[in-house]
Amino acid sequence: xxxxxxxxxxxxxxxxxxxxxxxxxxxxxxxxxxxxxxxxxxxxxxxxxxxxxxxxxxxxxxxxxxxxxxxxxxxxxxxxxxxxxxxxxxxxxxxxxxxxxxxxxxxxxxxxxxxxxxxxxxxxxxxxxxxxxxxxxxxxxxxxxxxxxxxxxxxxxxxxxxxxxxxxxxxxxxxxxxxxxxxxxxxxxxxxxxxxxxxxxxxxxxxxxxxxxxxxxx
Amino acid sequence: xxxxxxxxxxxxxxxxxxxxxxxxxxxxxxxxxxxxxxxxxxxxxxxxxxxxxxxxxxxxxxxxxxxxxxxxxxxxxxxxxxxxxxxxxxxxxxxxxxxxxxxxxxxxxxxxxxxxxxxxxxxxxxxxxxxxxxxxxxxxxxxxxxxxxxxxxxxxxxxxxxxxxxxxxxxxxxxxxxxxxxxxxxxxxxxxxxxxxxxxxxxxxxxxxxxxxxxxxxxxxxxxxxxxxxxxxxxxxxxxxxxxxxxxxxxxxxxxxxxxxxxxxxxxxxxxxxxxxxxxxxxxxxxxxxxxxxxxxxxxxxxxxxxxxxxxxxxxxxxxxxxxxxxxxxxxxxxxxxxxxxxxxxx
Numbered sequence: 001x002x003x004x005x006x007x008x009x010x011x012x013x014x015x016x017x018x019x020x021x022x023x024x025x026x027x028x029x030x031x032x033x034x035x036x037x038x039x040x041x042x043x044x045x046x047x048x049x050x051x052x053x054x055x056x057x058x059x060x061x062x063x064x065x066x067x068x069x070x071x072x073x074x075x076x077x078x079x080x081x082x083x084x085x086x087x088x089x090x091x092x093x094x095x096x097x098x099x100x101x102x103x104x105x106x107x108x109x110x111x112x113x114x115x116x117x118x119x120x121x122x123x124x125x126x127x128x129x130x131x132x133x134x135x136x137x138x139x140x141x142x143x144x145x146x147x148x149x150x151x152x153x154x155x156x157x158x159x160x161x162x163x164x165x166x167x168x169x170x171x172x173x174x175x176x177x178x179x180x181x182x183x184x185x186x187x188x189x190x191x192x193x194x195x196x197x198x199x200x201x202x203x204x205x206x207x208x209x210x211x212x213x214x215x216x217x218x
Numbered sequence: 219x220x221x222x223x224x225x226x227x228x229x230x231x232x233x234x235x236x237x238x239x240x241x242x243x244x245x246x247x248x249x250x251x252x253x254x255x256x257x258x259x260x261x262x263x264x265x266x267x268x269x270x271x272x273x274x275x276x277x278x279x280x281x282x283x284x285x286x287x288x289x290x291x292x293x294x295x296x297x298x299x300x301x302x303x304x305x306x307x308x309x310x311x312x313x314x315x316x317x318x319x320x321x322x323x324x325x326x327x328x329x330x331x332x333x334x335x336x337x338x339x340x341x342x343x344x345x346x347x348x349x350x351x352x353x354x355x356x357x358x359x360x361x362x363x364x365x366x367x368x369x370x371x372x373x374x375x376x377x378x379x380x381x382x383x384x385x386x387x388x389x390x391x392x393x394x395x396x397x398x399x400x401x402x403x404x405x406x407x408x409x410x411x412x413x414x415x416x417x418x419x420x421x422x423x424x425x426x427x428x429x430x431x432x433x434x435x436x437x438x439x440x441x442x443x444x445x446x447x448x449x450x451x452x453x454x455x456x457x458x459x460x461x462x463x464x465x466x467x468x469x470x471x472x473x474x475x476x477x478x479x480x481x482x483x484x485x486x487x488x489x490x491x492x493x494x495x496x497x498x499x500x501x502x503x504x505x506x507x508x509x510x511x512x513x514x515x516x517x518x519x520x521x522x523x524x525x526x527x528x529x530x531x532x533x534x535x536x537x538x539x540x541x542x543x544x545x546x547x548x549x550x551x552x553x554x555x556x557x558x559x560x561x562x563x564x565x
Contacts, residue, residue, distance in 0.1 A: 033244060149225075
């Protein structure tokens with residue numbers, strides 16, 4: 001099926017089939033762009049603002065393209081893989097993400113004036129909360145921020161986050177129950193107790209590729 | 219509303235205005251898929267050695283951060299440690315300095331004194347490049363009082379041809395202002411219609427998000443370039459509070475296409491560092507994508523050590539239209555901004 005994939009049939013193909021076909025016909029990778037560019041851009045925009053979002057999304061797609069040969073086609077849905085790659089690109093801008101959050105924290109905080117009517121208005125209350133949250137995001141470790149925002153803004157489930165970031169699912173005990181069975185989601189691969197370092201891509205060194213973590217996950 | 223909902227709410231507030239990626243991104247991305255050579259320019263960092271927290275842990279992490287993390291809380295610090303100052307860094311640093319300034323705004327009956335060395339293309343056909351001149355302005359804070367303009371040639375420089383030695387700037391009261399004739403003489407008995415133009419407006423935004431909307435409302439279109447070009451109009455020969463000016467710089471830090479020019483000389487001959495946007499000649503608003511090569515560039519200039527705002531200028535970046543690359547097309551170097559009690563008073 002994948003071998004016969006054309007631009008016409010690509011619309012119905014799984015992500016995995018598209019990626020597999022794009023190994024022979026690079027142009028087909030554009031199908032993935034059309035499926036996921038909007039949500040990846042929106043996610044990057046939320047984390048970094050307009051100026052950098054475009055760059056990191058472009059870099060992420062370029063990286064995904066060069067790594068498509070190593071994509072594990074057992075995973076039909078490429079969304080977690082793409083979000084993982086995007087997260088790494090965002091990670092190269094960590095310093096500026098912190099600055100972005102601090103700037104938004106300050107500008108959100110600006111709206112809280114002295115006027116009583118202003119202070120009790122819903123908009124000001126919400127924006128003040130946004131300011132505190134932005135400040136809190138700036139103070140998180142990069143790893144914690146990645147996990148939290150992939151869940152809250154990337155709409156990934158915990159297994160998908162683990163998968164995207166190539167970290168052990170480890171202590172996630174209840175993550176899969178709360179949000180399982182969401183409609184339209186094509187999560188077909190079995191949840192493994194831990195993942196290889198390269199996560200969504202085929203492990204190159206099966207033995208010894210387990211990652212030991214500092215919190216003692218098994 | 220729980221913590222996760224609050225965070226999702228924050229995310230929605232940070233979404234791009236259109237909800238869509240920029241139109242040029244698709245081409246930029248897909249263009250790279252045809253060629254065989256990967257364009258990677260750096261190696262990836264290995265995955266950090268931490269594990270996925272529990273769902274309860276995630277919220278705990280957020281809760282702790284909410285308590286502990288202020289705007290200047292912990293985290294990687296030192297914006298310049300990588301040695302490359304981006305336009306965004308520079309603008310945020312300039313804004314940060316402004317925020318520290320607590321000067322009160324002018325009273326309605328006071329005057330904003332603006333002293334600058336300015337160059338305007340009043341007659342571009344004859345004078346190339348433009349000649350700088352000294353300029354002193356007393357602007358009514360609320361726009362209803364009579365202001366004043368004085369210009370003089372630069373000491374030691376070639377005589378500028380279009381000096382206005384002294385011009386009254388009649389205030390606009392009840393929709394009427396005194397007429398000024400072509401010799402800059404005021405006629406208090408002759409009135410004409412006017413609209414009030416205060417030098418200080420309290421309603422100019424003081425945060426980045428509102429400032430971006432403000433710039434978008436004034437700009438010709440919704441492009442980032444148009445917003446950047448509008449900044450000059452918003453800040454030149456006006457009084458902006460430190461908070462308003464900081465918001466301008468913070469807003470500018472979000473605009474794409476803005477680059478750093480590390481070493482520029484302003485109209486007053488001072489060295490500075492600029493953030494700049496280049497614009498093709500056919501499109502002075504910067505509205506359409508730069509299909510043609512840029513021929514001029516607008517720069518906002520800052521002191522290279524203190525990041526104090528020094529002024530703006532427009533320079534040619536190509537040899538075209540009788541201009542040589544590097545020619546000054548217009549600009550203004552701020553020497554002094556102050557609040558005084560009457561027109562003509564020097565602080």
